[in-house]
Amino acid sequence: MLEADxxxxxxxxxxxxxxxxGYARVSTKEQNEQRQLVALREFGVEDKQIFVDxxxxxxxxxxxxxxxxxxxxxDDTLVVAFNxx
Numbered sequence: 001m002l003e004a005d006x007x008x009x010x011x012x013x014x015x016x017x018x019x020x021x022g023y024a025r026v027s028t029k030e031q032n033e034q035r036q037l038v039a040l041r042e043f044g045v046e047d048k049q050i051f052v053d054x055x056x057x058x059x060x061x062x063x064x065x066x067x068x069x070x071x072x073x074x075d076d077t078l079v080v081a082f083n084x085x
Contacts, residue, residue, distance in 0.1 A: 020077045020079065021049045021051065021068055021076060023050070023065065024040060024051075025055075026053075027054075027055070028054065031054070036052075037052070051065065
């Protein structure tokens, strides 16, 4: 390979970064997820990386949870917030 070819490959390589995602859930629309969101932000999770569902926790068939799981890569971090009563 020529030196120019090696430089082209080096400058165009795919960079892979670890991502940090957050997940919050409340059981009903009347419940407020704000404490969970504050906790996720304080942990350092960016708002655009936070997924929230407002529905029962009886199973994992939740729309935003499903979207989140599809985005996760092996080296990513998932931070889950929950309320303790």
